[in-house]
Amino acid sequence: xxxxxxxxxxxxxxxxxxxxxxxxxxxxxxxxxxxxxxxxxxxxxxxxxxxxxxxxxxxxxxxxxxxxxxxxxxx
Numbered sequence: 001x002x003x004x005x006x007x008x009x010x011x012x013x014x015x016x017x018x019x020x021x022x023x024x025x026x027x028x029x030x031x032x033x034x035x036x037x038x039x040x041x042x043x044x045x046x047x048x049x050x051x052x053x054x055x056x057x058x059x060x061x062x063x064x065x066x067x068x069x070x071x072x073x074x075x
Contacts, residue, residue: 018024054060 051060051063054063
């Protein structure tokens with residue numbers, strides 16, 4: 001029970017602090033926009049899904065294993 005009360009107190013502490021900040025809200029907005037750009041926009045353009053051309057999971061697994069073997073560094 002004491003654990004639950006401390007979690008609520010910590011949550012209220014951060015909630016009140018976020019309500020009272022002015023510059024911090026703008027900075028958090030900038031951070032969220034940058035994260036959106038990094039994870040959504042860059043993924044669309046620079047990291048295409050090559051495995052969608054293989055229909056079944058078995059074909060996908062075989063392609064990945066072949067690529068790993070072919071690209072392995074041989075001593």
